[in-house]
Amino acid sequence: MTHHAHQHHHGSGDAHHDETGLADLLDLDAEVLTSYLDEVTEWVSLHTAVAPRTIVDVGAGTGTGSLALARRFKTAEVVAIDQSALMLARLRAAAREQQLTDRLRVVQADLDSAWPGIGAVDLAWAASSLHHVSDPDRVLGDMYGALNPGGLLVVTEMDGLARFLPDDIGLGRPGLESRCHEAAAQAHWNAHPNWRSHLEQAGFAVAEERTFTIEASPAPPSAGRYAHTYLSRVRSAVGDQLAADDLATLDHLLASDHPDALVRRRDLAIRGSRTAWAARRP
Numbered sequence: 001m002t003h004h005a006h007q008h009h010h011g012s013g014d015a016h017h018d019e020t021g022l023a024d025l026l027d028l029d030a031e032v033l034t035s036y037l038d039e040v041t042e043w044v045s046l047h048t049a050v051a052p053r054t055i056v057d058v059g060a061g062t063g064t065g066s067l068a069l070a071r072r073f074k075t076a077e078v079v080a081i082d083q084s085a086l087m088l089a090r091l092r093a094a095a096r097e098q099q100l101t102d103r104l105r106v107v108q109a110d111l112d113s114a115w116p117g118i119g120a121v122d123l124a125w126a127a128s129s130l131h132h133v134s135d136p137d138r139v140l141g142d143m144y145g146a147l148n149p150g151g152l153l154v155v156t157e158m159d160g161l162a163r164f165l166p167d168d169i170g171l172g173r174p175g176l177e178s179r180c181h182e183a184a185a186q187a188h189w190n191a192h193p194n195w196r197s198h199l200e201q202a203g204f205a206v207a208e209e210r211t212f213t214i215e216a217s218p219a220p221p222s223a224g225r226y227a228h229t230y231l232s233r234v235r236s237a238v239g240d241q242l243a244a245d246d247l248a249t250l251d252h253l254l255a256s257d258h259p260d261a262l263v264r265r266r267d268l269a270i271r272g273s274r275t276a277w278a279a280r281r282p
Contacts, residue, residue, distance in 0.1 A: 166269075235254060
């Protein structure tokens with residue numbers, strides 16, 4: 001999985017719908033955040049003295065990170081791990097489109113159960129996935145064990161939810177998006193620690209902690225779909241925590257036939273930041 005306003009759900013029906021919506025969001029991530037992916041994978045390359053032969057993407061989702069790393073490190077095999085068959089099917093399809101299937105190995109596994117037997121790796125990548133496992137410290141130990149000596153682990157997390165709208169959208173009370181974010185924070189969306197002490201406890205030497213700023217203004221053509229998918233998930237998860245007038249405004253934004261709908265707006269931007277930790281196995 002890549003970053004996001006997302007949570008794990010189990011079961012069928014609504015859970016499958018939620019998983020499909022998350023997969024759509026992750027696919028849009030890959031489309032909208034190309035410049036960020038280029039920047040962060042270039043930064044990763046600066047911390048790799050020797051080109052990695054094998055890379056593992058821990059919680060790969062639909063492959064945003066897996067394929068960005070495959071493009072950056074053109075001779076590496078990428079092992080993509082995720083528990084979702086739907087996500088991995090999307091990843092395989094994207095890899096075919098980008099002609100990267102010959103360097104991609106897909107492994108379906110639940111990291112809460114056990115680390116899969118994938119062999120030794122030179123680079124491990126965990127983008128907004130580590131805070132979702134039930135025992136992150138155990139998984140960090142598993143990744144330490146999987147890395148070759150001198151190998152690199154990169155963990156990334158969102159610093160907060162993405163922002164798309166100006167404070168005053170000409171509809172309802174100003175500050176709607178901020179209040180949506182407050183409700184999401186109260187529901188512990190995207191809650192994660194600073195991973196430095198956890199990395200050091202697992203035996204890693206932290207080489208660098210860096211924040212990447214994301215800003216796309218004017219927004220790319222797909223920003224309306226991206227914002228709609230993103231805020232639909234917010235509406236589904238924390239809509240009952242919003243005031244009635246805010247909920248009505250949000251529903252207007254999400255209604256495709258409303259004149260102020262997200263997919264019609266021309267004042268969207270994409271703003272956010274992510275923190276990354278690069279840590280080496282001695």
